[in-house]
Amino acid sequence: MTKKTFINAILLGAACLLSAHATAQGYPNKPIKLIVPYAAGGPVDGVARGYAERLSKEWGQPVLVDNRAGANEVIAADLVAKSPADGYTILWGADPTFSTNQFLFRKLPYNPLTDLIPVTRVTFVNMALIVDGRLPVNTMKEFVALVKANPGKYNYGSAGAGSAVHVHFDAFLRQEGLSMPHIAYKGIAPAVQDMLGGQVHAMMAGITAATPHLASGKMKILAINGNKRAKMIPNVPTFAEAGFPNTQSYFFIGLTVPKGTPRPVVDAIVSANRKVLADQTFVEKTLDPYAFEPQADTPEQFAAFLVTDRKLAEKKVREAGALLDN
Structure with missing residues (x-):
């Protein structure tokens, strides 16, 4: 590299730095x-x-x-x-x-x-395990026992194949040795509607999918991801508190x-x-x-x-x- 080329490279670099600085100074x-x-x-x-x-x-x-x-x-x-x-x-x-x-x-x-x-x-975002309120379960352990005793009978919905809702529930099933058919929807809203109609039995989702329907008993939240309970649902345990410390849904x-x-x-x-x-x-x-x-x-x-x-x-x-x- 010639001296002139070297100096030009330095000047170009300095100009780029000054330009970036000027951009940041006026941003936005x-x-x-x-x-x-x-x-x-x-x-x-x-x-x-x-x-x-x-x-x-x-x-x-x-x-x-x-x-x-x-x-x-x-x-x-x-x-x-x-x-x-x-x-x-x-x-x-x-x-x-x-x-x-x-x-x-x-x-x-x-x-x-x-x-x-x-x-x-x-x-x-900590997601929760949500179930149809008609299922005869109130805890994670009761849910696992029910599904284990009835392989293939109960299904779970998701916001689409490959979504966080899908892959985290699939991982949970593998972890617990459970069998549940997967129904993929285009978004979580139709999955919620079918749960209200009794066509979907469980899902991993944000708590707002269920909170409007908790008081009526149409849905239940069994546990939520995270190191602490959610402020909006303080009576719902974390997965670890419910006895499933290796479960993740987020x-x-x-x-x-x-x-x-x-x-x-x-x-x-x-x-x-x-x-x-x-x-x-x-x-x-x-x-x-x-x-x-x-x-x-x-x-x-x-x-x-x-x-x-x-x-x-x-x-x-x-x-x-x-x-x-x-």
């Missing part, structure tokens, strides 16, 4: 799009809208929710991956984007490992941006997320009703979490035999 100075991979009206969308509203106050700029549902988050993730790397298009992604889709699809229109930068987790929501987004912009998003989640009024109003636990990872912490989560996701998807583009 226009509306931001929060791409949500689910249809409006569900719990994930509801939390996203509350989050966007609080983030708007933090930044002094509109944060607009843009629902791009379909293909197990692939449509939304691909849109963000191909967006300008300037921090103004952010994906509100869950397990499919970050961990499971690479094992559920033979081919994706983007590379989830290189085309998107994991920024931070926002929430960790999903998480995190933010991701296109590769090439300047690190100062990523850091600005991380900082804003931390401030939003430190607002106890926001947490109590927006997260607690859904049993969503606030997170505030750095990009490095999020990336380290994903290394472990992707290994677990691959194992559970392979064992469940789920494939979405066969």
